[in-house]
Amino acid sequence: MSFIRRNRAAIITLAVAVLFLALGVLRGETQTVFRKAVNICMECIGLG
Amino acid sequence: MGKLRKHLRTLVQLVFAALTNGYAAGFAKGSIYKGAGKLVCVPGLNCYSCPGALGSCPIGSFQAVITSRTNKFTFYVIGFFLLFGALFGRLVCGWLCPFGLVQDLLDKIPFPKKLRRLPGDRVLKYLKYVILVGFVIVLPLTVLDIVGQGQPWFCKYICPSGTLFAGIPLIASNPPLRAALGWLFTWKTAILAALLLLSIVVYRPFCRYLCPLGAIYGLFNPVALYRFRIDAEKCTQCGACQRACKLDIPVWQTPNSPECIRCGDCRRACPHGAVCTVNPVPQHHKSNT
Numbered sequence A: 001m002s003f004i005r006r007n008r009a010a011i012i013t014l015a016v017a018v019l020f021l022a023l024g025v026l027r028g029e030t031q032t033v034f035r036k037a038v039n040i041c042m043e044c045i046g047l048g
Numbered sequence B: 001m002g003k004l005r006k007h008l009r010t011l012v013q014l015v016f017a018a019l020t021n022g023y024a025a026g027f028a029k030g031s032i033y034k035g036a037g038k039l040v041c042v043p044g045l046n047c048y049s050c051p052g053a054l055g056s057c058p059i060g061s062f063q064a065v066i067t068s069r070t071n072k073f074t075f076y077v078i079g080f081f082l083l084f085g086a087l088f089g090r091l092v093c094g095w096l097c098p099f100g101l102v103q104d105l106l107d108k109i110p111f112p113k114k115l116r117r118l119p120g121d122r123v124l125k126y127l128k129y130v131i132l133v134g135f136v137i138v139l140p141l142t143v144l145d146i147v148g149q150g151q152p153w154f155c156k157y158i159c160p161s162g163t164l165f166a167g168i169p170l171i172a173s174n175p176p177l178r179a180a181l182g183w184l185f186t187w188k189t190a191i192l193a194a195l196l197l198l199s200i201v202v203y204r205p206f207c208r209y210l211c212p213l214g215a216i217y218g219l220f221n222p223v224a225l226y227r228f229r230i231d232a233e234k235c236t237q238c239g240a241c242q243r244a245c246k247l248d249i250p251v252w253q254t255p256n257s258p259e260c261i262r263c264g265d266c267r268r269a270c271p272h273g274a275v276c277t278v279n280p281v282p283q284h285h286k287s288n289t
Helices: A008-026 A029-037 B002-020 B024-029 B058-066 B075-088 B091-096 B098-107 B127-142 B153-157 B160-173 B183-201 B205-209 B212-220 B240-244 B265-269
Strands: B228-230 B275-277
Touching: A008 A029, A008 B075, A029 B058, A029 B075, B002 B091, B002 B098, B024 B160, B058 B075, B058 B127, B058 B153, B058 B212, B075 B091, B075 B212, B091 B098, B091 B212, B098 B160, B098 B183, B098 B205, B127 B153, B127 B205, B127 B212, B153 B183, B160 B183, B183 B205, B240 B265, B265 B275
Parallel strands: none
Antiparallel strands: B228 B275
């Protein structure tokens, strides 16, 4: 069986992943993630 | 070479944890990295407030976006879940997660009565899905403060990885943070301590029962590019794979169980080489010519 037929679900999922990542970047979600990640997350460290 | 093979997974875990948490200045100064690496999610549960973290935690990022004022859905972080899931499934848990590494190291501590599983394992293993739906999705979306903003419930009330890799190092090296300690830190430290102690008795209790990221990646195990199959012509159903599996998975029946973290113990234990990868992985001891 060919690689593509054997891994059809994974390949479709990867294509959707790329699409979602691109949509996320276009919607500016990277900046939301970035803003949260470059400041100390008080909830994460247990300070509320 | 045999010794290297035996310790290859630990080596990969250590190297990956060091690479993704390589901001040494953060540990010295009690601060965190603020560079462009934080735009990208790492595959494992790796708190972005860890002083050394060079990337973002996918579960933390997911909650950050859905609790933001602008978006209640995140294409970006789900894109990372799909990407890592489709490539590796729970191989991420077994090879690339720093909190998994900690539990693996604790499992090496001898204990007179190690348990194969906790009592109630059949039910408890579904708790991680409850935590995923409840603490990662529903509560952050629905319990809002006065300005209409949600909280990262999983990070705030459960995540032991954040306490270990971010809370403790930051509080140890940053005096103003120490002054703000309260009941929440005590609660999270208690969860962490309980899980660390339990990891000596039973293999990977957090991954098995609580981790929402493992719950997500587990769903991809049957379709990921890295997945297993049983060669029916070679398998004698002797059960050697299940006996070798620290998660007690009957690999010969369910090679792509959502619980499997792809440690590979079953493959090494099978006397007939019946546990195979669906897509061939280059192996130095075999000739494929």
